[in-house]
Amino acid sequence: MAVKYTLEKKSSECEARAGVISTPHGDIKTPVFMPVGTKATVKTMTPEELKDLGAQIILGNTYHLFLRPGDELIKKAGGLHKFMNWDRPILTDSGGFQVFSLSNINKITEEGVEFKSHIDGSSQFISPEKSISIQQNLGSDIMMAFDECVDPSATKEYVAQSLEMTLRWLDRCVASHTNKNQALFGIVQGGLFKDLRKRSVEETIKRDCQGFAIGGLSVGETKEEMIDILRFTTPLLPEDKPRYNMGVGTPDYLFESVEAGIDMADCVLPTRIARNGAAMTSEGQLNIRNSKFKEDFTPLDHECDCYTCKNYTRAYIRHLVNVNEILGARLITYHNLYFLTHLMDEIRQSIIEDRFLAFKNEFYNKYGYTKE
Numbered sequence: 416m417a418v419k420y421t422l423e424k425k426s427s428e429c430e431a432r433a434g435v436i437s438t439p440h441g442d443i444k445t446p447v448f449m450p451v452g453t454k455a456t457v458k459t460m461t462p463e464e465l466k467d468l469g470a471q472i473i474l475g476n477t478y479h480l481f482l483r484p485g486d487e488l489i490k491k492a493g494g495l496h497k498f499m500n501w502d503r504p505i506l507t508d509s510g511g512f513q514v515f516s517l518s519n520i521n522k523i524t525e526e527g528v529e530f531k532s533h534i535d536g537s538s539q540f541i542s543p544e545k546s547i548s549i550q551q552n553l554g555s556d557i558m559m560a561f562d563e564c565v566d567p568s569a570t571k572e573y574v575a576q577s578l579e580m581t582l583r584w585l586d587r588c589v590a591s592h593t594n595k596n597q598a599l600f601g602i603v604q605g606g607l608f609k610d611l612r613k614r615s616v617e618e619t620i621k622r623d624c625q626g627f628a629i630g631g632l633s634v635g636e637t638k639e640e641m642i643d644i645l646r647f648t649t650p651l652l653p654e655d656k657p658r659y660n661m662g663v664g665t666p667d668y669l670f671e672s673v674e675a676g677i678d679m680a681d682c683v684l685p686t687r688i689a690r691n692g693a694a695m696t697s698e699g700q701l702n703i704r705n706s707k708f709k710e711d712f713t714p715l716d717h718e719c720d721c722y723t724c725k726n727y728t729r730a731y732i733r734h735l736v737n738v739n740e741i742l743g744a745r746l747i748t749y750h751n752l753y754f755l756t757h758l759m760d761e762i763r764q765s766i767i768e769d770r771f772l773a774f775k776n777e778f779y780n781k782y783g784y785t786k787e
């Protein structure tokens with residue numbers, strides 16, 4: 416089997432769990448945070464730096480790679496791993512979310528989605544079959560099913576119809592899934608409606624998938640709404656397969672996801688905010704542009720032992736960001752990814768020692784999150 420989940424330890428206090436996902440490109444200790452490598456690169460990082468900071472698996476975006484440089488070219492290069500010189504696991508999303516959020520959607524039909532490229536306005540079309548074909552050309556270890564990520568403002572009637580189409584699209588993805596060296600993950604939809612979420616889970620887990628994601632979240636709903644749906648939906652998923660919460664990546668959302676029973680999460684935030692001078696640190700988020708750091712010759716994060724924090728000061732990094740030097744973005748990116756990767760390691764360790772909730776409360780107090 417391409418991807419196999421082994422449960423190592425379940426918390427006695429909540430749904431949190433620690434495990435291992437084995438893939439053709441190596442094992443992944445979970446819970447895991449996955450850096451996003453949209454266009455075949457985790458922005459500003461080399462694969463060696465990603466390994467140094469502890470990245471176990473990264474994401475690639477099907478939509479972007481299909482448009483540029485094209486999945487056929489990447490296939491000729493020997494697949495995405497070879498093309499970008501990353502020999503650890505890769506998960507590719509299906510393109511559905513980007514098509515709905517990035518391009519000018521022309522038409523959503525049963526067949527698929529017609530859209531205008533956000534790059535050159537050319538007419539494009541992605542279907543479940545096309546999405547799987549692209550992902551099989553990319554050669555990712557985990558492929559995501561082509562689904563419709565519904566806007567949180569949609570009516571219950573629309574959400575109900577959409578999840579039925581997503582299930583029919585999933586059947587077409589399963590039928591197109593010919594390369595069994597790659598896993599296929601189904602995606603649960605249903606918006607903020609628990610009865611629809613239940614139906615989506617019950618039907619999705621009947622399909623031949625090697626893991627399951629919770630979609631349709633982190634799209635503008637409140638944190639309370641996200642947590643409520645997450646805590647309701649996640650435990651309904653099979654215990655023997657990986658569970659992936661799409662699009663989360665701040666410490667609180669990672670804690671809440673793990674507490675609900677999630678194993679995997681991804682988010683562009685740590686890399687995106689880094690390019691704007693924001694760092695996630697053990698005392699909360701700080702923006703290095705703040706003048707109070709002008710003559711602060713201490714590390715970015717006083718409790719971090721990453722390359723950035725061992726070798727550079729806040730004053731120096733603030734200078735680089737102020738004069739728009741690329742190294743500024745690189746140093747903060749390295750730290751932010753190291754911070755989240757190691758936070759997940761500590762979360763995993765706390766689950767193994769059955770003290771997850773105590774660790775969560777300790778972190779929340781220090782990071783400055785208000786108590787629930």
Ligand SMILES: CNc1nc2cc(C(N)=O)ccc2[nH]1
Nearest residue numbers: 512564630631632633661662
């Ligand atoms: C950043 N938030 C986010 N929500 C997502 C939902 C999906 C989905 N397929 O429902 C995919 C990627 C997502 N990213």
Ligand SMILES: [Zn+2]
Nearest residue numbers: 719721724750
């Ligand atoms: Zn650091």
